[in-house]
Amino acid sequence: MSDEMTTGRGPGLVSSLGDVARRRFESKRVTTAVQGVGLEARGIHAWFGDRMVLEDMSLDFWSGTVTALIGPSGCGKSTFIRTLNRMHEFIPGAAMAGQVLLNGEDIYSSGTDVTKIRLKIGMVFQKPNPFPSMTISENVLAGLKLAQLKVDNKDDLLEECLERAGLWNEVKDRLSSYGGSLSGGQQQRLCIARSLAVRPEVLLMDEPCSALDPGSTLRIEETISHLAASMTIIIVTHNMQQAARVSDYTAFLLSDGGPGKMVEFGPTGEIFSRPKDIRTENYVTGRFG
Amino acid sequence: MTTAAVVKPSKPWQASPRQRLNSALVYIAAIMTSYLIVAITPMKGKLAYAFVFFAAFIVFDFALNLFSRGFPVAKDAIARAVVAAGICVAVFPILSIIATVIIRGYHGLHIGLFTHDMALNSVTDPVKQGGLLHALTGTAILVLVALIISVPLGILTAIYMTEIRGRFMKPIKFLVQAMSGVPSIVAGLFILSAVVYPITKGYSGFVGSLALSILMIPTVARTSEEVLLLIPNDLREAGVALGGTHWRTVAMVVVPAAKSGLVTAMILGVARIAGETAPILLLTGGGDKVNGDPFHGPMGSLPFYIWKSYSVGTPESITRAWAAILVLLVIVLVLFVSARLLSERRSSK
Amino acid sequence: MSQALLSAAEGAVPAKREITTKPRFSDRVFRAVVSGGALSSLIILGLIFFFLAFQGYSVLRSQGIHFITSSNWQVVQDTAGNVDPKHTQFGIAAMLIGTFLCSLIAIIVAVPVSVLAALFLNFYAPPVLKKIMVAVVDLMAAFPSILFGLWGFFVLMPSAEYWAKLLHHFLGFIPIFKVDPPIFTRSPFVAGLVLAVMIIPIITSVSREVFSQTPLDRIQAAYALGATRWSMIRAVVLPYGRSGVVGGAMLGLGRALGETVAVYTVLNIVYQVNWHVLLGAGGNVASMILLKFGEAGPQEIKALMAAGLVLFLLTLLVNLGADLVVRRSGGKGR
Numbered sequence: 001m002s003d004e005m006t007t008g009r010g011p012g013l014v015s016s017l018g019d020v021a022r023r024r025f026e027s028k029r030v031t032t033a034v035q036g037v038g039l040e041a042r043g044i045h046a047w048f049g050d051r052m053v054l055e056d057m058s059l060d061f062w063s064g065t066v067t068a069l070i071g072p073s074g075c076g077k078s079t080f081i082r083t084l085n086r087m088h089e090f091i092p093g094a095a096m097a098g099q100v101l102l103n104g105e106d107i108y109s110s111g112t113d114v115t116k117i118r119l120k121i122g123m124v125f126q127k128p129n130p131f132p133s134m135t136i137s138e139n140v141l142a143g144l145k146l147a148q149l150k151v152d153n154k155d156d157l158l159e160e161c162l163e164r165a166g167l168w169n170e171v172k173d174r175l176s177s178y179g180g181s182l183s184g185g186q187q188q189r190l191c192i193a194r195s196l197a198v199r200p201e202v203l204l205m206d207e208p209c210s211a212l213d214p215g216s217t218l219r220i221e222e223t224i225s226h227l228a229a230s231m232t233i234i235i236v237t238h239n240m241q242q243a244a245r246v247s248d249y250t251a252f253l254l255s256d257g258g259p260g261k262m263v264e265f266g267p268t269g270e271i272f273s274r275p276k277d278i279r280t281e282n283y284v285t286g287r288f289g
Numbered sequence: 290m291t292t293a294a295v296v297k298p299s300k301p302w303q304a305s306p307r308q309r310l311n312s313a314l315v316y317i318a319a320i321m322t323s324y325l326i327v328a329i330t331p332m333k334g335k336l337a338y339a340f341v342f343f344a345a346f347i348v349f350d351f352a353l354n355l356f357s358r359g360f361p362v363a364k365d366a367i368a369r370a371v372v373a374a375g376i377c378v379a380v381f382p383i384l385s386i387i388a389t390v391i392i393r394g395y396h397g398l399h400i401g402l403f404t405h406d407m408a409l410n411s412v413t414d415p416v417k418q419g420g421l422l423h424a425l426t427g428t429a430i431l432v433l434v435a436l437i438i439s440v441p442l443g444i445l446t447a448i449y450m451t452e453i454r455g456r457f458m459k460p461i462k463f464l465v466q467a468m469s470g471v472p473s474i475v476a477g478l479f480i481l482s483a484v485v486y487p488i489t490k491g492y493s494g495f496v497g498s499l500a501l502s503i504l505m506i507p508t509v510a511r512t513s514e515e516v517l518l519l520i521p522n523d524l525r526e527a528g529v530a531l532g533g534t535h536w537r538t539v540a541m542v543v544v545p546a547a548k549s550g551l552v553t554a555m556i557l558g559v560a561r562i563a564g565e566t567a568p569i570l571l572l573t574g575g576g577d578k579v580n581g582d583p584f585h586g587p588m589g590s591l592p593f594y595i596w597k598s599y600s601v602g603t604p605e606s607i608t609r610a611w612a613a614i615l616v617l618l619v620i621v622l623v624l625f626v627s628a629r630l631l632s633e634r635r636s637s638k
Numbered sequence: 639m640s641q642a643l644l645s646a647a648e649g650a651v652p653a654k655r656e657i658t659t660k661p662r663f664s665d666r667v668f669r670a671v672v673s674g675g676a677l678s679s680l681i682i683l684g685l686i687f688f689f690l691a692f693q694g695y696s697v698l699r700s701q702g703i704h705f706i707t708s709s710n711w712q713v714v715q716d717t718a719g720n721v722d723p724k725h726t727q728f729g730i731a732a733m734l735i736g737t738f739l740c741s742l743i744a745i746i747v748a749v750p751v752s753v754l755a756a757l758f759l760n761f762y763a764p765p766v767l768k769k770i771m772v773a774v775v776d777l778m779a780a781f782p783s784i785l786f787g788l789w790g791f792f793v794l795m796p797s798a799e800y801w802a803k804l805l806h807h808f809l810g811f812i813p814i815f816k817v818d819p820p821i822f823t824r825s826p827f828v829a830g831l832v833l834a835v836m837i838i839p840i841i842t843s844v845s846r847e848v849f850s851q852t853p854l855d856r857i858q859a860a861y862a863l864g865a866t867r868w869s870m871i872r873a874v875v876l877p878y879g880r881s882g883v884v885g886g887a888m889l890g891l892g893r894a895l896g897e898t899v900a901v902y903t904v905l906n907i908v909y910q911v912n913w914h915v916l917l918g919a920g921g922n923v924a925s926m927i928l929l930k931f932g933e934a935g936p937q938e939i940k941a942l943m944a945a946g947l948v949l950f951l952l953t954l955l956v957n958l959g960a961d962l963v964v965r966r967s968g969g970k971g972r
Binding site: 090146147148194198 | 765855863864866869878
């Protein structure tokens with residue numbers, strides 16, 4: 001993290017990051033029409049025990065776009081992303097308020113089947129975590145087994161998912177070796193492929209590159225760009241260059257010691273080149289964080 | 290903070306009142322079914338109730354979940370019921386054991402248990418005569434001597450494993466585990482063959498304690514090792530960095546920091562051997578009189594008394610056995626609870 | 639960094655410097671004392687082996703392999719009252735088979751129950767209930783075996799007899815469930831159940847420990863893929879914990895093999911090979927030793943020592959197996 005910060009310091013950064021982002025945003029706008037809201041967060045608050053860690057987050061995530069959540073450590077961005085597919089509730093003492101709407105329906109409403117929600121809203125974690133007792137192909141298809149789904153042609157699905165995750169060429173000859181035999185970056189793409197196999201509408205990524213080297217990070221970012229056309233992607237990142245490179249929209253979260261709050265949300269180009277809030281500007285220029 | 294006053298934390302993932310009502314209905318329906326089926330079929334007994342209840346519960350719960358939430362959730366519900374049945378089967382015997390001991394042993398309790406021995410009585414005498422004094426003092430002496438022998442050895446082993454971490458760490462870890470697997474009767478036979486026949490040529494409390502030590506060392510060693518491993522490494526480094534020798538660091542820093550944990554290890558070791566019967570039967574001779582000398586003469590103890598009373602088999606003697614078991618159980622319980630409290634206090638610090 | 643690479647390429651890696659410190663005298667004494675204490679386990683195990691072998695040697699020598707393959711145990715005395723070594727026979731085959739039978743029943747009953755109980759404690763129980771149950775199970779592991787024996791005799795046996803009759807009624811066509819003559823009391827089945835109750839806490843706490851170490855990120859990954867709790871357990875927890883459970887089962891087996899008092903109270907020890915688990919006749923090496931010890935003469939004591947040696951080696955073997963299984967667990971599933 002300190003690496004990113006030191007490279008991020010220096011004059012002209014705001015404009016350069018802004019340029020990267022704006023170019024990307026504008027090229028994107030030409031290719032993909034905005035298709036509608038994929039996921040909406042409405043007044044999300046989150047607590048651990050009595051401590052409020054997240055206050056009043058309201059955000060729309062558009063289909064076919066990548067939204068980045070940035071902010072210093074402890075600002076609640078991971079907590080927020082975990083409320084979006086109901087992983088938040090696994091932490092003992094967790095509580096929340098507000099709504100998360102997927103296609104207009106509240107995923108927290110009673111009677112909702114939480115496993116079905118998680119099928120529609122997939123997640124990739126910080127550390128690559130393929131199941132070590134399964135082979136590469138079993139890993140990709142694990143979601144089908146776990147959620148007890150039937151599919152006609154497993155081989156096609158396997159190839160499609162690995163292809164979309166940008167891993168097919170590297171592993172097609174050793175699909176039956178174990179997931180742990182891959183490199184870290186390959187493992188993370190395997191995890192992405194695994195999430196894709198259940199055909200989610202939304203993909204949440206919680207700092208997917210923070211445990212990877214720069215080369216692998218680049219591959220993952222390419223993968224994200226390819227995937228963005230067909231789904232809604234929300235990515236938490238510490239790395240501002242990464243946010244600028246891959247995202248269409250950026251939300252900046254900050255905690256002043258109390259609960260994390262959203263400071264600013266907008267197209268990534270504007271957040272990095274013309275932030276409205278002085279705190280955002282301070283953060284993206286590396287003056288703190 | 291104005292919004293915080295308005296917005297209340299909620300846990301929407303918890304069961305809604307409707308779901309709670311549904312699952313309550315499943316319970317009620319399963320209970321009713323079990324009564325009904327046991328009434329109209331030749332099945333009988335508590336086990337039949339339990340079994341039918343379980344089967345009915347699974348069926349109803351499965352059906353409810355299948356219709357309201359689909360097959361995967363329904364399958365999950367079956368798994369939940371089976372797993373819950375597992376813990377019930379695991380825990381039921383202990384409740385049964387405790388209840389049995391209290392109900393049967395209660396009649397044999399009287400204040401004389403703690404003031405009289407059995408020197409002038411036999412176990413077939415009326416229950417109110419005689420007492421456990423010889424057995425209690427005997428067990429105390431046996432345990433004390435075993436403690437004196439096994440605590441140093443056990444703790445030294447643990448220190449070797451955590452502080453010296455020498456070449457023989459792995460073999461010793463295995464040997465300690467193997468030692469904890471030594472059957473108690475084998476420990477008894479060993480002391481018999483190594484000490485009683487060639488040297489002492491007679492029963493005594495001391496040889497019993499020797500056998501108990503063999504059983505106690507691994508418990509003390511393993512628990513102490515766990516405790517010492519919890520001591521943060523910077524404490525050790527701080528000690529060495531201050532110029533302390535290795536020996537002084539361990540003695541002045543590590544061991545004091547783990548003190549309450551080591552006491553826990555001792556208590557668990559005592560709990561392990563307090564009721565050990567087989568080697569006691571082979572070695573101590575089991576007198577009926579208070580004997581304060583571990584080196585000479587037969588020594589009574591709780592397990593021996595229980596065994597003897599049970600073997601005689603008259604109603605009086607069996608009541609005596611249960612009363613003695615109740616006393617033994619209380620001792621084990623007190624030891625266990627104090628070990629828990631100690632380790633809890635330690636972890637909350 | 640680059641320099642290191644360069645020198646590595648040239649093959650001129652500097653030799654590693656040995657870091658030596660001359661220990662002070664007090665530290666050397668300290669190390670010696672601690673190492674001596676730590677070797678106590680080795681010394682004690684070695685002494686156990688030595689003395690039991692020493693005492694049992696003459697019997698093992700005269701009986702040879704028959705000691706573990708024959709089921710005759712008779713001390714023949716000549717007219718003068720001396721032991722006649724020619725006709726005296728010691729064989730513990732029946733008792734060994736009985737030991738295995740009881741332990742096997744115990745394992746078959748205890749392992750599934752323990753695994754389910756451990757899963758419940760780790761993944762289903764609410765925190766407060768979990769805390770209580772864990773304490774209860776651990777407490778049970780600390781109970782003296784005589785308690786299990788008496789409970790088994792007075793409380794479990796009547797029920798177990800009824801279950802045995804049910805088993806016999808419905809599964810009597812399977813040879814091992816045959817009961818002839820119809821004596822259901824004090825059978826290996828009952829002894830196995832008592833042993834199961836004794837080892838359930840051991841296997842449960844080992845399994846619980848292993849399951850609780852399942853990496854959280856894998857559990858979360860499974861849930862994020864839409865897994866139900868049970869499919870998560872099957873895909874992640876069981877593969878991870880399998881070898882630990884096997885190790886725990888072996889530990890339980892070791893305990894069951896060597897149990898004396900609890901088996902003695904509930905089992906009708908009969909000196910013949912009996913495979914019919916529901917029939918009220920069985921054996922167990924440890925309780926046989928206790929049974930014979932009271933009226934044993936010098937020669938018979940030696941035979942009992944030899945039997946103790948066999949039992950000792952058996953439990954040592956099982957523990958070695960448990961250790962290997964748990965240590966091997968670095969591979970698949972971890």
